[in-house]
Amino acid sequence: MEICRSIPKIRAYVASLRAEGKTVGLVPTMGALHAGHIALVKAVARHADNVIATIFVNPTQFGDAADLAKYPRTEDADLALLKAAGVAAVFMPQVDDIYPEGAETIVETTVLANMLHGLVRPGHYRGVATVVTKLFNIVGPDVAAFGEKDYQQLQVIRKMVRDLHIPIKILPVPTIREADGLAMSSRNTRLTPADRAAAVILSQALDVTEKAVQSGTTVSDLAKSIRATIATQLRGTLEGLDIVDDETLAPISGPITDPTAIMISVQFGDILLIDQRVATPR
Numbered sequence: 001m002e003i004c005r006s007i008p009k010i011r012a013y014v015a016s017l018r019a020e021g022k023t024v025g026l027v028p029t030m031g032a033l034h035a036g037h038i039a040l041v042k043a044v045a046r047h048a049d050n051v052i053a054t055i056f057v058n059p060t061q062f063g064d065a066a067d068l069a070k071y072p073r074t075e076d077a078d079l080a081l082l083k084a085a086g087v088a089a090v091f092m093p094q095v096d097d098i099y100p101e102g103a104e105t106i107v108e109t110t111v112l113a114n115m116l117h118g119l120v121r122p123g124h125y126r127g128v129a130t131v132v133t134k135l136f137n138i139v140g141p142d143v144a145a146f147g148e149k150d151y152q153q154l155q156v157i158r159k160m161v162r163d164l165h166i167p168i169k170i171l172p173v174p175t176i177r178e179a180d181g182l183a184m185s186s187r188n189t190r191l192t193p194a195d196r197a198a199a200v201i202l203s204q205a206l207d208v209t210e211k212a213v214q215s216g217t218t219v220s221d222l223a224k225s226i227r228a229t230i231a232t233q234l235r236g237t238l239e240g241l242d243i244v245d246d247e248t249l250a251p252i253s254g255p256i257t258d259p260t261a262i263m264i265s266v267q268f269g270d271i272l273l274i275d276q277r278v279a280t281p282r
């Protein structure tokens with residue numbers, strides 16, 4: 001596995017693959033890797049000859065300096081996992097490589113970035129769209145994978161690719177979960193044992209909603225039921241609850257008749273966990 005810490009090095013490596021006529025897939029990450037990231041690698045490997053992973057903790061998508069400072073960094077373990085998963089190369093730049101002249105030029109999906117979870121984390125999706133554009137321009141992949149757990153992020157990237165005519169296929173990957181249902185996330189390692197035990201409530205609340213949507217319900221009844229389920233535990237506070245069209249993320253009301261994305265975020269201490277489900281009425 002090639003380890004490329006500079007833009008010229010990853011570009012030269014990709015050029016060598018292209019010279020052999022190989023296709024290239026990209027898995028952008030912020031490191032602290034887990035089985036969810038490996039699912040992205042496997043998904044890309046089904047669509048491209050070679051998989052390139054990136055590890056870059058992107059400062060422009062963090063509003064909260066403490067969240068950025070505490071973001072887990074586990075480089076050696078990450079490289080071992082990527083190697084075992086068959087990744088061809090890892091691009092691990094420094095902040096100065098990606099933002100040598102600061103962050104004057106930005107990419108923003110002006111509507112999608114500034115609704116729902118984008119209001120909980122102002123500027124977040126602008127930072128994501130900007131860095132993903134940079135990674136796309138540096139690596140030039142044929143396909144790239146993103147997890148459904150970060151559902152609004154996935155929709156932001158799909159919209160950006162359509163609007164900017166970026167010739168890259170985006171693969172959505174279903175959420176990989178712990179045995180009790182908690183969505184795998186790098187931030188889970190920072191939960192206290194009591195909060196970790198309580199965090200199962202996110203997926204439990206979504207299980208309840210999925211069944212309710214399948215058998216027929218309204219947005220307001222669904223919202224009530226999710227709030228009640230989250231309130232059964234006293235450690236986490238419901239920060240965001242969005243019941244929206246699964247593609248446009250536009251809020252819906254009344255009876256649920258079409259595929260609907262239910263996105264929740266719950267705060268445990270200083271850690272915000274997110275999870276989502278797309279539910280379809282029978």
Ligand SMILES: Nc1ncnc2c1ncn2[C@@H]1O[C@H](COP(=O)(O)OP(=O)(O)OP(=O)(O)O)[C@@H](O)[C@H]1O
Nearest residue numbers: 029030031036146147150175176183184185186187
């Ligand atoms: N449990 C999961 N299943 C599938 N994909 C995932 C999962 N967790 C993260 N991903 C995807 O992996 C990519 C990189 O995510 P990232 O490095 O931020 O990891 P993370 O675990 O989501 O970290 P955090 O949520 O703490 O920021 C994103 O496309 C994200 O959606």
Ligand SMILES: CC(C)(CO)[C@@H](O)C(=O)[O-]
Nearest residue numbers: 028029030058128131150
């Ligand atoms: C896509 C991403 C790697 C961009 O920094 C990040 O938002 C993430 O890890 O989901």
Ligand code: BAL
Nearest residue numbers: 030061062124150153
């Ligand atoms: N997985 C989304 C990246 C972030 O939380 O900043």
